[in-house]
Amino acid sequence: MPGFELFGELEKEQVQQVLDTGVLMRYGFDGLRNGQWKAKELEAAVAQRMQTQYCHAMSSGTAALTVALASAGIGAGDEVIMPTFTFVASFESILALGAVPILVDVDDTLTLDPKAVQSAITPKTKVVMPVHMCGSMADLGALRSLCDQYGLLLLEDACQAIGGSYMGKPLGSIGDLGCFSFDYVKTITCGEGGALITNKAEYYENAHAYSDHGHDHKGNDRGAEGHPFLGYNYRISELNAAVGCAQILRLDEFLEVQERNYRILRQAIHAVEGVTFRRVPEGGVENYSFLNFFLPTEAMARKVHKALADVGVDACFYWYDNNWHYYRKWQHLLQQHTLGKLPNEAKQGLQKPHGLDFSASDHWIGRTISCLVKLGWSRAEVETRALQMATAIKSVMEAQ
Numbered sequence: 001m002p003g004f005e006l007f008g009e010l011e012k013e014q015v016q017q018v019l020d021t022g023v024l025m026r027y028g029f030d031g032l033r034n035g036q037w038k039a040k041e042l043e044a045a046v047a048q049r050m051q052t053q054y055c056h057a058m059s060s061g062t063a064a065l066t067v068a069l070a071s072a073g074i075g076a077g078d079e080v081i082m083p084t085f086t087f088v089a090s091f092e093s094i095l096a097l098g099a100v101p102i103l104v105d106v107d108d109t110l111t112l113d114p115k116a117v118q119s120a121i122t123p124k125t126k127v128v129m130p131v132h133m134c135g136s137m138a139d140l141g142a143l144r145s146l147c148d149q150y151g152l153l154l155l156e157d158a159c160q161a162i163g164g165s166y167m168g169k170p171l172g173s174i175g176d177l178g179c180f181s182f183d184y185v186k187t188i189t190c191g192e193g194g195a196l197i198t199n200k201a202e203y204y205e206n207a208h209a210y211s212d213h214g215h216d217h218k219g220n221d222r223g224a225e226g227h228p229f230l231g232y233n234y235r236i237s238e239l240n241a242a243v244g245c246a247q248i249l250r251l252d253e254f255l256e257v258q259e260r261n262y263r264i265l266r267q268a269i270h271a272v273e274g275v276t277f278r279r280v281p282e283g284g285v286e287n288y289s290f291l292n293f294f295l296p297t298e299a300m301a302r303k304v305h306k307a308l309a310d311v312g313v314d315a316c317f318y319w320y321d322n323n324w325h326y327y328r329k330w331q332h333l334l335q336q337h338t339l340g341k342l343p344n345e346a347k348q349g350l351q352k353p354h355g356l357d358f359s360a361s362d363h364w365i366g367r368t369i370s371c372l373v374k375l376g377w378s379r380a381e382v383e384t385r386a387l388q389m390a391t392a393i394k395s396v397m398e399a400q
């Protein structure tokens with residue numbers, strides 16, 4: 001997945017153009033910047049690649065999620081449905097606005113189970129936030145219908161699946177809003193950065209203002225701009241945006257390499273009896289940043305995870321025990337460990353740890369192994385790895 005593996009001349013050249021002007025900020029300083037507007041350039045390139053009308057770049061993917069929610073008017077007490085398997089940014093962005101994250105089961109897509117989503121809808125629900133984890137997507141057809149039926153907003157977190165598609169449309173562009181992260185380990189990187197995309201002018205107008213202290217960005221005197229509402233600072237710097245300008249142009253090249261490597265690995269372990277693969281919804285195309293597969297039992301998944309590490313196959317993850325990605329280790333959320341007080345609406349609305357039953361998620365995540373697909377491997381390296389993986393998995397299965 002990581003774009004950092006292929007940091008080269010194009011990235012350096014883009015950054016140098018910013019350094020030559022010395023204008024590191026995305027707004028203002030028109031006379032000094034010598035025509036360089038890297039954040040704007042990045043936004044135009046992302047909007048074009050994702051076939052949406054609008055894109056707004058920010059300081060991180062977490063910022064993008066927060067601003068996306070804020071731009072649609074989400075606030076204190078509003079319930080946002082999110083999956084049990086994701087990155088902590090999902091609930092961080094929701095809680096940042098005083099809204100309430102509602103954890104909901106995932107299925108064999110490793111993303112939100114539409115049936116579980118439907119059961120979790122209450123009069124307070126405002127948003128369904130599928131997270132396209134590990135390179136593949138939620139069942140967007142089913143979720144879109146549910147959102148239309150109940151009048152909810154569909155916000156796609158496509159931070160881990162940029163470049164994938166559903167029914168021919170880029171992931172992120174199917175929801176009312178979509179978010180990407182360009183942090184250092186994502187498929188394309190800015191160092192730190194993120195973006196939201198949308199086709200709705202109102203959300204875009206709200207987003208650029210909200211992420212820059214509420215500035216309306218009218219006229220060309222920044223000091224004299226109005227503040228139609230309260231905002232915050234989630235701006236991306238021109239230096240970070242410059243790296244992104246180079247990387248977005250390389251996205252399709254990265255995807256091609258990932259797909260080649262993914263297919264070699266998949267074919268090798270496909271032949272191992274007992275291995276099954278994560279379900280990709282019909283009409284979906286992965287971005288191939290991870291190869292995700294199931295073992296028949298939790299015990300076998302643990303053994304396979306260990307066997308892979310033992311033979312030196314690195315970057316394979318067992319998310320079930322992971323600190324960042326699965327609800328079982330989110331004690332800080334479940335026990336409400338916060339520095340200051342939470343807003344009352346969030347405090348009262350949060351699910352209580354006792355009584356939570358995510359056995360349906362455990363059934364899948366407990367048996368899942370995800371292996372990162374890197375860009376820098378040579379063909380020979382991938383083939384060696386594929387053989388090592390197949391041999392290690394087979395030895396665990398045969399020992400049963």
Ligand SMILES: *Cc1c(COP(=O)(O)O)cnc(C)c1O
Binds near residue numbers: 060086089159194
């Ligand atoms: C990386 C990531 C984010 C947050 O992105 P940052 O840029 O690191 O803040 C959000 N959601 C998912 C699924 C991610 O993987």
